[in-house]
Amino acid sequence: MVRLETWLGTHNVSRASLHSPIPARLRQQLWPQERKLERNRLLMKLKNYRGLMALLVVLALVAAACGSSDSDGDSDGSTNGGPPAVCASDAFGCVEVASGDPIKIGSLLVTTGPNSSLGLDSQYGIEMALDYADGTFDDTNITIQGHDVVLVPEDDGCSAEGGTAGANKLAADTQIVAVIGTSCSSAALGTADKILGDKGVTLISPSNTSPALTAEATRNPFYFRTAHNDTLQGAAVAEFAYNFEGVKTAATIHDGSPYAEGLANAFAASFEALGGTITSQDAIQVGDTDFSGVLASIQAESPELLYFPIFVGEGSLLVQQAKTTLGDSVVLTGSDGLWSDDFYAAAGDGVFLSGPDVSAFAGDAALYKDIFLPRYAEKYGSEPLSAFHAHAWDAANIVLGAIEKVAVDSGGTLYIPRSGLRDAIAATSGYTGITGTLSCNGNGDCQPSATIAVFEIVGGKQAADPVFSVVKSLE
Amino acid sequence: MTTQSAAGSRYRLFLERFPVRRFVLVLLALVIAYGGAAGSIATLRAGRFSGEVWANLFISGVARGSVYAIIALGYTLVYGILFIINFAHGEVFMAGAFTAYFVAVGLASKGMLESNPIISIGILFVVSSLVSMGVAILLERIAYRPLRGAPRLVPLITAIGASLFLQYTFRGFYGANARAYPTIPAIQGTWEIGSFPVQKVHLISILGAVALWLVLFWIVERTRVGREMRAVGEDREIAALMGVDVDRTIVFTFGIGGALAGAAGILYVFLFNQVIFTMGFFPGLKAFTAAVLGGIGSITGAALGGLILGILETVGPNLFLDGAGVPSPNQLIPIVAFGILVLVLIFLPGGFLGAPDDKSRA
Numbered sequence: 001m002v003r004l005e006t007w008l009g010t011h012n013v014s015r016a017s018l019h020s021p022i023p024a025r026l027r028q029q030l031w032p033q034e035r036k037l038e039r040n041r042l043l044m045k046l047k048n049y050r051g052l053m054a055l056l057v058v059l060a061l062v063a064a065a066c067g068s069s070d071s072d073g074d075s076d077g078s079t080n081g082g083p084p085a086v087c088a089s090d091a092f093g094c095v096e097v098a099s100g101d102p103i104k105i106g107s108l109l110v111t112t113g114p115n116s117s118l119g120l121d122s123q124y125g126i127e128m129a130l131d132y133a134d135g136t137f138d139d140t141n142i143t144i145q146g147h148d149v150v151l152v153p154e155d156d157g158c159s160a161e162g163g164t165a166g167a168n169k170l171a172a173d174t175q176i177v178a179v180i181g182t183s184c185s186s187a188a189l190g191t192a193d194k195i196l197g198d199k200g201v202t203l204i205s206p207s208n209t210s211p212a213l214t215a216e217a218t219r220n221p222f223y224f225r226t227a228h229n230d231t232l233q234g235a236a237v238a239e240f241a242y243n244f245e246g247v248k249t250a251a252t253i254h255d256g257s258p259y260a261e262g263l264a265n266a267f268a269a270s271f272e273a274l275g276g277t278i279t280s281q282d283a284i285q286v287g288d289t290d291f292s293g294v295l296a297s298i299q300a301e302s303p304e305l306l307y308f309p310i311f312v313g314e315g316s317l318l319v320q321q322a323k324t325t326l327g328d329s330v331v332l333t334g335s336d337g338l339w340s341d342d343f344y345a346a347a348g349d350g351v352f353l354s355g356p357d358v359s360a361f362a363g364d365a366a367l368y369k370d371i372f373l374p375r376y377a378e379k380y381g382s383e384p385l386s387a388f389h390a391h392a393w394d395a396a397n398i399v400l401g402a403i404e405k406v407a408v409d410s411g412g413t414l415y416i417p418r419s420g421l422r423d424a425i426a427a428t429s430g431y432t433g434i435t436g437t438l439s440c441n442g443n444g445d446c447q448p449s450a451t452i453a454v455f456e457i458v459g460g461k462q463a464a465d466p467v468f469s470v471v472k473s474l475e
Numbered sequence: 476m477t478t479q480s481a482a483g484s485r486y487r488l489f490l491e492r493f494p495v496r497r498f499v500l501v502l503l504a505l506v507i508a509y510g511g512a513a514g515s516i517a518t519l520r521a522g523r524f525s526g527e528v529w530a531n532l533f534i535s536g537v538a539r540g541s542v543y544a545i546i547a548l549g550y551t552l553v554y555g556i557l558f559i560i561n562f563a564h565g566e567v568f569m570a571g572a573f574t575a576y577f578v579a580v581g582l583a584s585k586g587m588l589e590s591n592p593i594i595s596i597g598i599l600f601v602v603s604s605l606v607s608m609g610v611a612i613l614l615e616r617i618a619y620r621p622l623r624g625a626p627r628l629v630p631l632i633t634a635i636g637a638s639l640f641l642q643y644t645f646r647g648f649y650g651a652n653a654r655a656y657p658t659i660p661a662i663q664g665t666w667e668i669g670s671f672p673v674q675k676v677h678l679i680s681i682l683g684a685v686a687l688w689l690v691l692f693w694i695v696e697r698t699r700v701g702r703e704m705r706a707v708g709e710d711r712e713i714a715a716l717m718g719v720d721v722d723r724t725i726v727f728t729f730g731i732g733g734a735l736a737g738a739a740g741i742l743y744v745f746l747f748n749q750v751i752f753t754m755g756f757f758p759g760l761k762a763f764t765a766a767v768l769g770g771i772g773s774i775t776g777a778a779l780g781g782l783i784l785g786i787l788e789t790v791g792p793n794l795f796l797d798g799a800g801v802p803s804p805n806q807l808i809p810i811v812a813f814g815i816l817v818l819v820l821i822f823l824p825g826g827f828l829g830a831p832d833d834k835s836r837a
Contacts (some may be wrong), residue, residue: 063758114652116652116749161667233783256806281802282803284805284806285808289747289757289759290539290746290788290789291805292532292535292789293532293789293804296524296528296531297523297793297805298527313653313749313751315747316749318749325531342653342654342655345655345746346653346749386748414568
């Protein structure tokens with residue numbers, strides 16, 4: 001290897017410190033004049049920056065002056081109405097929408113990268129809900145008390161980092177009333193739900209399914225979801241494996257994300273409760289491409305079924321390698337994180353995927369089949385990309401309903417109390433959406449029961465009709 | 476009295492001379508080596524894996540390592556001549572494989588992949604190598620040549636910037652989705668060697684890598700331009716005085732490195748048939764590791780380093796960690812691979828085949 005000095009280059013490094021074997025601090029103790037020299041050097045440096053610092057101070061003063069004049073202007077504007085009493089009593093205050101300003105709803109969905117079909121599908125669902133809330137599709141959003149409703153989309157990157165970045169961006173905008181997202185549980189758990197919850201912004205997810213998000217110990221009071229809880233899906237897949245496929249041994253793989261780990265564990269618990277044996281519970285790394293090691297380890301226990309509720313990037317490669325390593329006799333089953341054309345093309349036939357039963361949503365079937373789906377195809381030019389457009393539609397409608405319920409107009413300015421909005425969403429009961437009849441429980445789960453189905457991939461596509469379907473309810 | 480103080484001073488002398496840091500490092504190395512050995516013995520005792528499984532893991536490790544080795548050649552060539560680390564090399568690799576994807580889709584739609592597999596594979600190799608070569612040469616021209624006299628750190632930062640630039644440029648060109656490469660039926664399935672089935676793609680990757688390595692070795696050691704490359708690496712100014720066109724030689728070096736990366740890209744998609752704009756990052760990083768492990772600047776070293784890293788990654792976790800009772804050992808692939816790298820560099824700072832003291836050249 002190269003020696004450090006040559007690697008860094010010798011410019012800007014003082015000759016004395018480079019060649020002297022004695023460390024700087026010791027040198028200064030031994031020879032006080034060195035310390036003086038060092039101090040002088042620092043002073044000289046500061047002097048060089050004196051002009052710049054003075055400029056910065058002036059700028060800061062100007063900025064402060066501007067800031068205060070801004071807030072003066074605000075209080076002048078609201079004198080003709082004044083905020084209603086509910087804003088003073090609300091722990092997080094109100095969102096104030098001045099007359100002529102739009103009501104902003106944020107979205108935090110994965111819209112780029114290998115999982116983008118999951119997030120885009122949800123975003124389309126939200127856009128269509130905002131459009132149809134007035135009863136017609138006309139490419140203009142609903143207005144609430146004279147204010148337009150606009151969607152502010154952000155990307156959750158399907159990761160904790162992406163969720164944090166997007167949530168910070170949305171939380172910084174005090175005009176955001178509520179956020180619909182995230183797509184992936186990892187983007188919400190402990191990151192987006194906390195960042196937005198700390199500001200009193202309600203987060204309602206169309207596709208998070210990790211049990212931890214609505215578990216007593218880990219949930220955020222401002223978090224809700226219209227997607228099913230994965231304790232339901234895990235139990236449904238276990239029934240598919242044990243009762244329908246008739247296998248007695250199974251292995252699981254997760255990728256360390258809350259979604260995959262939660263689902264793998266829920267499946268394992270239910271499968272063992274049914275009487276089956278879990279031979280191994282393994283994990284891979286996001287970004288890996290070669291799974292021969294983990295597959296060899298699984299093969300050593302020869303399970304009859306492999307359950308891998310992971311995402312598209314790794315799932316496509318895993319399933320190809322599993323087919324050659326494990327052979328045809330092992331049943332390969334994934335979940336809704338893999339619902340994507342890219343995966344169907346890569347995985348090939350004979351792979352099973354579980355997820356919400358899009359063929360039998362328990363809600364307003366006429367609305368979904370006759371109005372929603374044709375419009376989706378017309379507007380976005382394709383079949384639905386994933387399953388959660390329906391959940392996103394329901395989430396958007398619940399948010400819109402809650403805003404209409406709690407918004408107070410005062411002198412042309414619309415006031416939306418933050419905790420009040422949260423409470424209105426939490427009080428949702430017996431709302432008939434596309435996905436079913438939604439009622440939010442105390443933990444933020446708004447989908448009390450779900451029809452979970454298992455579909456087979458046939459001819460490079462997911463078959464329209466499921467091979468197995470079961471209704472599961474939260475206790 | 477006198478003997479006592481003499482003993483005391485000798486003791487003090489020993490304390491002063493005692494190489495504490497080296498002692499700690501060696502101790503650490505021994506602990507890791509002991510842990511690895513104990514884990515391996517426990518794994519083999521438990522007998523969860525048959526010999527066939529180990530052989531399969533080993534072969535897939537060699538196949539994966541061959542791809543690392545070919546990418547690592549690009550790092551090592553450029554380092555041997557310019558003494559800079561071209562961190563954008565992983566993206567050069569991605570550029571070729573990703574562009575060839577569209578050619579492969581075209582060939583698949585015409586049925587060429589089934590009817591004429593050899594011609595189509597040839598076309599893919601040529602397309603991928605040419606694209607990667609072009610990107611590498613542009614990279615040299617735009618990002619590195621203007622900085623040729625600058626301190627070492629400057630081209631390093633530029634390389635990282637170029638790497639991100641290329642990644643997101645190709646994301647702009649081809650989109651952000653992972654795309655499945657069309658399969659080539661002729662190279663699916665297995666060949667029997669003796670009575671042992673080996674996956675065709677593994678064997679093709681290994682043989683392809685050996686062929687590419689031999690070609691490179693021949694170019695560097697036996698041709699005029701190879702001699703010029705070595706001369707420029709030895710001393711750029713003297714080489715110029717002797718009539719070597721230094722600029723042309725450096726462009727040629729980047730070109731060869733790029734072409735190799737493009738070919739490695741096709742071997743890579745044989746193994747893992749999926750492309751995405753970020754696909755170059757990890758293989759690039761691992762190939763760089765392989766180059767360091769083998770001794771950067773050495774062509775044989777790069778190949779050796781790649782193979783060792785590939786085998787460690789597939790065999791390592793199951794061998795070292797499974798028996799030790801570590802849950803989900805394959806999640807810890809990078810720890811095993813990079814732990815061994817650290818271990819090797821403690822004892823052989825120049826890598827396996829690197830010059831023991833790089834001072835004379837650097």
